[in-house]
Amino acid sequence: xxxxxxxxxxxxxxxxxxxxxxxxxxxxxxxGAKLKLSALKEHYGASVSIxxxxxxxxxxxxxxxxxxxxxxxxxxxxxxxxxxxxxxRVLLEGHALxxxxxxxxxxxxxxxxAAHHKLHLMEVRMQAGDVxxxxxxxxxxxxxxxALIQACDSKNLLALHSIIFDKxxxxxxxxxxxxxxxxxxxxxxxxxxxxxxxxxxxxxILETHILAGLRHALMAx
Amino acid sequence: xxxxxxxxxxxxxxxxxxxxxxxxxxxxxxxGAKLKLSALKEHYGASVSIxxxxxxxxxxxxxxxxxxxxxxxxxxxxxxxxxxxxxxRVLLEGHALxxxxxxxxxxxxxxxxAAHHKLHLMEVRMQAGDVxxxxxxxxxxxxxxxALIQACDSKNLLALHSIIFDKxxxxxxxxxxxxxxxxxxxxxxxxxxxxxxxxxxxxxILETHILAGLRHALMAx
DNA sequence: TTACGCAAAATATCATATATTATTGACATC
DNA sequence: GATGTCAATAATATATGATATTTTGCGTAA
Numbered sequence: 159x160x161x162x163x164x165x166x167x168x169x170x171x172x173x174x175x176x177x178x179x180x181x182x183x184x185x186x187x188x189x190g191a192k193l194k195l196s197a198l199k200e201h202y203g204a205s206v207s208i209x210x211x212x213x214x215x216x217x218x219x220x221x222x223x224x225x226x227x228x229x230x231x232x233x234x235x236x237x238x239x240x241x242x243x244x245x246x247r248v249l250l251e252g253h254a255l256x257x258x259x260x261x262x263x264x265x266x267x268x269x270x271x272a273a274h275h276k277l278h279l280m281e282v283r284m285q286a287g288d289v290x291x292x293x294x295x296x297x298x299x300x301x302x303x304x305a306l307i308q309a310c311d312s313k314n315l316l317a318l319h320s321i322i323f324d325k326x327x328x329x330x331x332x333x334x335x336x337x338x339x340x341x342x343x344x345x346x347x348x349x350x351x352x353x354x355x356x357x358x359x360x361x362x363i364l365e366t367h368i369l370a371g372l373r374h375a376l377m378a379x
Numbered sequence: 380x381x382x383x384x385x386x387x388x389x390x391x392x393x394x395x396x397x398x399x400x401x402x403x404x405x406x407x408x409x410x411g412a413k414l415k416l417s418a419l420k421e422h423y424g425a426s427v428s429i430x431x432x433x434x435x436x437x438x439x440x441x442x443x444x445x446x447x448x449x450x451x452x453x454x455x456x457x458x459x460x461x462x463x464x465x466x467x468r469v470l471l472e473g474h475a476l477x478x479x480x481x482x483x484x485x486x487x488x489x490x491x492x493a494a495h496h497k498l499h500l501m502e503v504r505m506q507a508g509d510v511x512x513x514x515x516x517x518x519x520x521x522x523x524x525x526a527l528i529q530a531c532d533s534k535n536l537l538a539l540h541s542i543i544f545d546k547x548x549x550x551x552x553x554x555x556x557x558x559x560x561x562x563x564x565x566x567x568x569x570x571x572x573x574x575x576x577x578x579x580x581x582x583x584i585l586e587t588h589i590l591a592g593l594r595h596a597l598m599a600x
Numbered sequence: 601t602t603a604c605g606c607a608a609a610a611t612a613t614c615a616t617a618t619a620t621t622a623t624t625g626a627c628a629t630c
Numbered sequence: 631g632a633t634g635t636c637a638a639t640a641a642t643a644t645a646t647g648a649t650a651t652t653t654t655g656c657g658t659a660a
Contacts, residue, residue: 169447170645171435195611205646207428210612211435214392218439220538226390227652229611242535253470312463314546317441318539325535390612416643426614431644448620450643603660612651619644629634 174204175212182221182232183328184293193222193230219321221328237379240329244372247326250319251368252361254307259357262309267353273298273305274349281342289336296327302345306352330371333378337371344370395425396433403442403453404549405514414443414451440542458600461550465593468547471540472589473582475528480578483530488574494519494526495570502563510557517548523566527573527581551592554599558592565591 178198181187193213195206202209213230216222223231258266280295300323307319344367351360399419402408414434416427423430434451437443444452479487501516521544528540565588572581 169643172447196609206611207431207647208645210428211432214432214436215439218436220535226393227611239535242533245533246535246539249470249474312466314441314460314463314467314543318467318543322535322539392612427643429613448643604658606657608655610653614649617646620642622641624639627636630632
């Protein structure tokens, strides 16, 4: 009877969690902003308990700062922080990429090629000046990098990487700018190196890719 | 007027968080166990709201599994998981150690020597068969490894490492055994390499140290 | 200016109501 | 007789609003 066509039972807590996390990453909630329970209750239509659950979770992930008896704040941004995040992304994603290239099978290659193709469609539109798809473009970017390391065979590594990637993404969204087709070229180069199982080259280009994004973001600070 | 001599206002939420995390790491709450809200309420003397805040946080850190509409469970243990954790610890702690050795100043050396000394006192007592101080010994072990990487100059890296270290610690506590003075010798060797600023050697011994602990733990599975 | 104290606002905690899942047992089917 | 289906009930998780503490802001006095 497909009453739960798409898992209709999305709990208020989980949807609120996703919404607030999204709003932090995409800059709708400004860095350092006070997160007043009553205001959030108004905006997201959830009770204080739910919001406190959510904010405590996000504090564990590092997107929110919880100060005892003084409430919650959006995690601030800083030069040092983005540098740390970028370097951690190089470390984690580079390591995962190496493992993934060593272990990936035909399915992995298939998903990877598909993810790159879908990303490239967006890159073409961005280069043509269509910024309306910025969020979709970034999601495709996320999915491509995710696909690259999917075969690393370590859930713990993927979980840590996911958090760091999202933090890096927040900085990219804050500076708003598009790095042109440089990034697209690097994506293609990483794809080719991965498919030819050249993990050293793939790691090098990935590092270049991430650190170029870092420099680009730092200019805006 | 030191009215808050030692931050007297420890909130119910934070103490409950610490207690449950401790009980998971030290095996008082068995892997895979169902965490019933009503039972926890009884045991820890906190309301369901507080417990849900706590369990949601711990789920973000990976010590608890939250299944939508079905409740909370202590994170299960497995061979694959401990292998992933050990390898992540090598990656993160190794990297942080290298940075720390490059950047550490005299204060860092001082804290490090002190931490090793205090750890060694416990190692001597463990070797003498006094297992009553097992928990203190492990805390000193934690503090020594923490002191090693403290100068890495990346709060994000330290935060990730702390979580991974605690997960590794849980596996060590599960198997209960003491690796004899091997570990003590390795600790001393890492200390010496760090003080002589030989990061390559320090990293190597650290990797040996962690992977030996892994093998030791795997025997008990 | 600094210190004090009161009022207002915000957070932390709790007890309770609502919604969902799990279990039991009767009845039908193979 | 064993197995499968369904409805009623019990158990549990989710969500809310109310209460108790704590912090903050502001006016007043030294």
